[in-house]
Amino acid sequence: MSAPAPATTATEETDAAGFTADWRRWHRQRLQGLSAPHGFLAITDLHWLTSDPTRYDGIPGQWWVTHDWLFVDLGTDESLFLNGMPVSGVQRLGSIAERDGFNLGHGETIIEVAKRGGKYILRPRNPQNPLLQEFNGVPAYTPDPRWRIAGAYRRFDQPRTTLVGAAVEGIERVYESPGEVVFELDGETHTLTAFNGHTEGTLNILFTDATSGKTTYAANRSLVVDVPGEDGIVVLDFNWAVNLPCAFTDLATCPLPPAENRLAVAIEAGEKTPFERSVD
Structure with missing residues (x-):
């Protein structure tokens, strides 16, 4: 006779509900940003x-x-x-x-x-661009606290120059990486090169994984994390992984992840392939 499953406490249920509510608020704000009259969906x-x-x-x-x-x-x-x-x-x-x-x-x-x-x-x-006018949201995985993972940030002695490709041919970009993030998932250790975020106090991680080209956009996704304190601990919440503009339009010049950020594991969290790119 198998052992009964552990009971879920009221506190755990409350925490899970709060986590989901926070994600839904964030996702609504994300969709509002994508719907901006002169955002990248308006590019003609x-x-x-x-x-x-x-x-x-x-x-x-x-x-x-x-x-x-x-x-x-x-x-x-x-x-x-x-x-x-x-x-x-x-x-x-x-x-x-x-x-x-x-x-x-x-x-x-x-x-x-x-x-x-x-x-x-x-x-x-132009706000009348059909891509913007017909925008109907972004599919995403159901938020799951499992994908909120603690990692260790290793700051480089000197920023490392990293050459990355782009979503359009003939373009390469040079980024300065201040450090890397190491985390464990399903018993395996993974390392991701981090770049400086657009907002002060943040890091930006470009990555692909085993879902890329299947349920998520093939070329890239992006995750913003807070710069760690003295303990060097960062939180990778893949529920907040988002598509870059090139996932929606061919008129974007998005950077591609460096080779070391192409994960073999499936990250079943965050935004999926946009409806505009889905193939029936």
Whole structure:
């Protein structure tokens, strides 16, 4: 006769309910962000600038880059808004740092000007874009505390330069990794290279796993973790793993995980393949 299953205490049930409620609040906020009128779901095109003055459909002016300086020549009947002020004629818009950029206004369209992989890009974002208008949420695994895993953060003596690929061909990115995270799952030890997060006090981990290309997006997912205190302990809550923009649109230039972040284990937590990419 088999032993009875351990009883679940009221405290454990309360903790699980609170965990699920927190995740659902976070997920609602995540969907609100994805639904923003000028978010990446609003991107309608991706243009790579060259040294030749060129016009692009739906964007005023001729655009070119000379000695890493960006220029636009707006005709007599053309204008854009920069920092809320109209500009016209020939504009020297400056030099942009890698992974940096700014926005220009053109009616209800926002034109993102940025640099990716050392190349300048224009990405118009229009709230009427069908991808945004038809957005119907993101499928995700049911939140499970099992996927909230403690790990050890090992800070490097010096940040390590890491070359990563991108979701578009011909682009490579150089990231500085401040350290790595070591954790155990199902009796095996795994190590993930971490990068500095977009928000101060956070780390960003790009990864794939055995679910990638099956139930989750093939190219990458991303997990944000808090920088650890003096004890070096970090919490990897894979329930909060999210898709990058390239999971939704081919007009994104997302980085790919470094080789060591391609896990052989299945992480059955976090966001799944977007509906837009699902194959019946």
